[in-house]
Structures are given as structure tokens and as C-alpha cells.
Amino acid sequence: MFRIVAHVDMDYFYAAVEERENPSLHGKPVVVCMYSGRGDGGSVSTCNYVARNIGIHSGMPCSRARQLNPDAIYLPVRKDFYTKVSDRIMRIIESHADSPDSFEQVSIDEAFIEISKTCKGDFDCAVRIAKQIKQEILEQEKLTCSVGIGPNKLVAKMASSEQKPDGLTVITTPDEVAAFLRDKPVGKLWGVGKVTALKLEEMNIHTIGELARHDAVELVSTFGKKRGAWLKASAQGIDESPVIPRGRADQIGRIVTLPHNSSDVEEIMGEIDMLADDVIEKLHERKLSFKQVSITIITSHFKAYSRNRTLNLPCSEKETILTTAYSLLSQFLEDNNVIVRRVGIMVSGLQETSSQTTLSSYF
DNA sequence: GCGAAAAGTATGAT
DNA sequence: TCAAGCATACTTTTCGC
Numbered sequence A: 001m002f003r004i005v006a007h008v009d010m011d012y013f014y015a016a017v018e019e020r021e022n023p024s025l026h027g028k029p030v031v032v033c034m035y036s037g038r039g040d041g042g043s044v045s046t047c048n049y050v051a052r053n054i055g056i057h058s059g060m061p062c063s064r065a066r067q068l069n070p071d072a073i074y075l076p077v078r079k080d081f082y083t084k085v086s087d088r089i090m091r092i093i094e095s096h097a098d099s100p101d102s103f104e105q106v107s108i109d110e111a112f113i114e115i116s117k118t119c120k121g122d123f124d125c126a127v128r129i130a131k132q133i134k135q136e137i138l139e140q141e142k143l144t145c146s147v148g149i150g151p152n153k154l155v156a157k158m159a160s161s162e163q164k165p166d167g168l169t170v171i172t173t174p175d176e177v178a179a180f181l182r183d184k185p186v187g188k189l190w191g192v193g194k195v196t197a198l199k200l201e202e203m204n205i206h207t208i209g210e211l212a213r214h215d216a217v218e219l220v221s222t223f224g225k226k227r228g229a230w231l232k233a234s235a236q237g238i239d240e241s242p243v244i245p246r247g248r249a250d251q252i253g254r255i256v257t258l259p260h261n262s263s264d265v266e267e268i269m270g271e272i273d274m275l276a277d278d279v280i281e282k283l284h285e286r287k288l289s290f291k292q293v294s295i296t297i298i299t300s301h302f303k304a305y306s307r308n309r310t311l312n313l314p315c316s317e318k319e320t321i322l323t324t325a326y327s328l329l330s331q332f333l334e335d336n337n338v339i340v341r342r343v344g345i346m347v348s349g350l351q352e353t354s355s356q357t358t359l360s361s362y363f
Numbered sequence B: 001g002c003g004a005a006a007a008g009t010a011t012g013a014t
Numbered sequence C: 001t002c003a004a005g006c007a008t009a010c011t012t013t014t015c016g017c
Helices: A013-021 A049-053 A062-068 A079-094 A123-141 A153-162 A174-182 A194-202 A208-213 A216-223 A225-235 A265-285 A318-335
Strands: A005-010 A030-035 A042-047 A073-076 A103-107 A110-114 A145-150 A168-170 A251-262 A288-299 A304-315 A340-348
Touching: A005 A079, A005 A123, A005 A153, A013 A030, A013 A042, A013 A079, A030 A049, A030 A062, A042 A062, A062 A073, A079 A103, A079 A110, A079 A123, A110 A153, A123 A145, A123 A168, A145 A153, A153 A168, A153 A174, A174 A208, A194 A216, A208 A225, A216 A225, A251 A265, A251 A288, A265 A288, A265 A318, A265 A340, A288 A318, A304 A318, A318 A340
Parallel strands: A030 A073, A145 A168
Antiparallel strands: A005 A110, A005 A145, A030 A042, A103 A110, A251 A340, A288 A304, A288 A340
8 A cells, every 4th residue: 555644834934923923914024034143144034925925035145135125024033932833733743643653843844744554545534634734733823834745755745835825735646746746847856955956957957857767877977876866766756765753853053153253262262152051951951962072164255164073982061062162173273274254063973861871970 | 905983065944 | 245053964084903
């Protein structure tokens, strides 16, 4: 029996939550921004459809958005608040999966559920579940979402984007899958961004259908074995990847834009100190230790670098992050004559602190 | 010269 | 020209034998 997977994607999530919290925003262009702390510099995180119709979109510089519409409502992100809303929505979606193991949260506003066992090949059943989820989210959270249903995650994900907002798109048979993908530009394929799309265009591959028919050997020689094969399969709507609960992120990082560009280690360390507080807090919440510390440096010319170090033992102290970051940063600045614009830190190699024994407990 | 681990870069989605 | 912050996948280099 073939699989049935549903993908639920909240509509313009951050901006929708803000609209819900402040109904006077309805009908106005709402733009949720991440600010850099330097004047009004920053990027658009999400915006509602009124704003999108003016040409504003995610990732766009806020200053550009303001040029397009100075009168739009510009709000700073409130990530912690959206996360609380998201958590409740995710419980609703999860409750309709075959089992808790058949739920996969992809990001703050989207998730997959496997409903193969529940629906046993019956797509009408899948549609009923989708409508039920949409209704529960609307009633309990006053928010809309778009749902895609397909024979795998790839198709479900792309189907959910087909009709937005408040959409429901069902793609069932292999013929429907083929027709659904065929004429779309390659950039619409899930996992193909600007860089890959451009490379494909250069190979004279413009649509997903063309990609599906393209010589696999050439794709592999251009993109490497794994990614080449993945492109070919995806273009044909083939995706065997299972719906699996995601462990929490296996790295925790924070990055900021400096108040002003600098090459001074001590000054930059002042920012890193604050970043380390955040990282440590998240780490403690989850009772985790880390084995690697890395720093990211973005120069005044927007070139990105990273340096990292593996520790001898798992560790969970802020002091370790600071001394390691200091060492990496001062070495980097010695070797590279650059001016720093943004700086970030990250810990990885995470493991449970509770299960490990600290040296002192031996004595 | 090999496989594994570490280090560093590229990419994507919001 | 403008340009946030985050995670992950992928590639290259180094390590231990």
C-alpha cells in the first residue's frame, strides 16, 4: 500500500500572530523585521499578504521594504512568543498522526505527519484529517494554515505551497505527481535555492520536468554523487525519506551584528560574552554539554569565516565558551587583516549532561 | 594509504 | 545597493594507525 503524508504550513506565521494579537492590523501591510541594532538596518523575517502584494518578501532588507511602502506596519520579531503559539499548534497536528513517532516538526511553523496507517490508501480520509486539523487550529488559535497531501514528504511539502493562504492541495497518483511538477521552474523544487537553480539554468535545465529527464551521469558529475542523484529523484517526485520526530537541534548558536565594525579582540569579546549567556541558557534548559566551540566572523565586506575547536571533554560552562572563543578569535585576527561586522558563536557535539560523570564526582 | 574525525564552507528557508 | 540570524548538508583537511 502506498504512503500518505501530509504537510501543514502556517500562513505568514509571525505576521499572522501579530495580526491576531492586534486586530486593528487587519487589511494593512504587516512586516515583521529582525533588526541589527544599527539604525533601522535589518531584514524582513515574514510579512502578510497585503505586504507581499506590494513586493515585500522574506529576507529583503527592511530599508528596501520601507522604500516600497513607508506606511506599512513594521514590527520587531517576538520569537519566544511565536514559539509558545507554535508549540500548541504542533500538539494539534501531532494528535492526528499515525502515532507520535509519525510526526516531524520541520520548523517553527511547519510539520509533516504520516497518515498511511490511519488512511490505508484512502485519500478522502486524508482530506478529512486535513480539514479537521485546519478547523482545530482555526478554532483554538484563530490562525489559518495550508495543507499539502501527497505520497511522500517532497510532494506533500510542495503541495502545501500550491494554494495559499488557507489552502488544501491533494496530489495522489503518479500521473498527478508528474503533472504537478512538470512545468514548474526548477527553483520551486524543495531544496533547490538560488545557487543550484542558477547552475541548472546554465545547463539549460529550466523546468522540473526537464530536470527529471536529464542525464543522471551529468547531474552527478556537476553536483556530486549524493546531490546529483537527489536532484534526479526529486524531480521525478521520488522521495523515500521517512517522517521521523526530530531530535532537538544538535547545535546551538547565536550571532549578532556589532554596534560598529571593529578589529579589537576585547571589544568583540564583549559581544561574545552576551551571546554566550544566551547559548548557556538554552544549553541548561536542555541539560546538555558540548564538545565543540566555534566562532563565525563576517567581515565589513560580508565575507564569512568560521573557526572551531574540539574540547578534550564535554563541558557545560560559560567560561569554557569564552576562553575558547577568545583563543580562536585572537588567532584569527592575527592571521587575517580584516574588519569585523558580525560575530557569532556556536556549540555542537551536544550530549546529555545528566548521564555523564564530572571529574569532581569521583572524589 | 586508509577510514574516521575535525575543520571549514556553501546553501536554504523564514 | 542592501545585507538578520539560524541550522544543516557538504567538502576539504588533518589525524591515527
